[in-house]
Amino acid sequence: MKRFIGILLTITMLALVSFLGSAFSQGQSELANPHKIVHRLRGDQDLDKNKEAHPNNAKPQRGNGINYHGGPVILGGTNVYYIWYGNWSGNSATSILTDFAGHSPYFNINTTYYDGAGTDVSNIVLYKGQTIDNYSHGTSLSDSAIQAVVSSAITSGALPKDTNGVYFVLTSADVTASSGFCTQYCGWHTRGTIAGSDIKYSFVGNPDRCPSACEAQTVGPNGNAGADGMASIIAHELEEATTDPDLNAWYDVRGQENADKCAWTFGTTYTVNGARANMKLGTRDYLIQRNWVNASGGYCSLTYP
Numbered sequence: 001m002k003r004f005i006g007i008l009l010t011i012t013m014l015a016l017v018s019f020l021g022s023a024f025s026q027g028q029s030e031l032a033n034p035h036k037i038v039h040r041l042r043g044d045q046d047l048d049k050n051k052e053a054h055p056n057n058a059k060p061q062r063g064n065g066i067n068y069h070g071g072p073v074i075l076g077g078t079n080v081y082y083i084w085y086g087n088w089s090g091n092s093a094t095s096i097l098t099d100f101a102g103h104s105p106y107f108n109i110n111t112t113y114y115d116g117a118g119t120d121v122s123n124i125v126l127y128k129g130q131t132i133d134n135y136s137h138g139t140s141l142s143d144s145a146i147q148a149v150v151s152s153a154i155t156s157g158a159l160p161k162d163t164n165g166v167y168f169v170l171t172s173a174d175v176t177a178s179s180g181f182c183t184q185y186c187g188w189h190t191r192g193t194i195a196g197s198d199i200k201y202s203f204v205g206n207p208d209r210c211p212s213a214c215e216a217q218t219v220g221p222n223g224n225a226g227a228d229g230m231a232s233i234i235a236h237e238l239e240e241a242t243t244d245p246d247l248n249a250w251y252d253v254r255g256q257e258n259a260d261k262c263a264w265t266f267g268t269t270y271t272v273n274g275a276r277a278n279m280k281l282g283t284r285d286y287l288i289q290r291n292w293v294n295a296s297g298g299y300c301s302l303t304y305p
């Protein structure tokens with residue numbers, strides 16, 4: 001009898017554990033990742049949006065309107081990888097967004113950031129590769145689905161595993177991110193442990209889905225409002241992922257990272273193809289939002305020095 005009860009108890013426990021296990025993992029896949037740093041919508045003036053996602057370290061080292069919290073920065077150059085999710089065939093985005101890496105007076109702003117040893121970020125952005133994901137997780141991506149997209153691009157060998165890399169999941173206009181693309185944010189970046197390594201990745205959706213929330217203008221200097229709008233979001237996420245890759249390096253007392261402090265501001269502009277632009281990167285003109293210079297008291301700028 002005792003033995004029978006023991007077996008019964010074991011079976012019940014096993015059933016309970018497996019039930020809880022599946023309930024937990026199911027819940028997990030629907031939960032939003034609280035540790036992601038979001039790019040606020042165009043009209044959103046809430047500057048405290050990323051406060052919760054940043055742990056409040058006791059003694060940050062003071063910078064110029066932005067503080068250092070002891071974590072790593074990406075040193076020696078940042079590598080860019082694109083994962084084209086959904087349907088991008090025939091869309092000029094695939095050339096507009098691959099042309100803007102390299103050295104630039106703009107990315108040089110990030111060299112005003114450094115790590116705990118005092119080593120500065122380098123003015124190097126290398127475009128290293130791309131792959132296509134043909135709707136592996138449907139047209140509405142949860143935060144965990146976005147990490148899964150990055151994870152399978154790496155574990156399948158489509159993209160190399162690179163701890164100096166930032167992997168961008170770029171979704172076509174028929175795809176959304178269920179934790180709030182177009183309603184809470186225009187993009188975000190975070191980190192995850194993928195194949196045993198600290199991998200930095202970002203979500204940037206096509207803002208043609210919600211021009212009033214996520215595009216600075218409904219025309220683009222390269223004739224593609226969605227892709228031209230994405231260029232500005234990608235640049236913003238790239239410099240944040242470089243200076244705050246693990247969400248414990250550079251941000252201010254309100255939880256804003258460098259580019260957050262200058263979001264949706266563009267400085268002096270000129271006109272190209274009937275659209276505003278403010279810088280030339282490679283052979284193309286772009287309208288890219290400003291970034292925070294961590295020198296001389298701190299300020300938003302398009303260039304450094």
Ligand SMILES: [Zn+2]
Nearest residue numbers: 038039240260
């Ligand atoms: Zn941001």
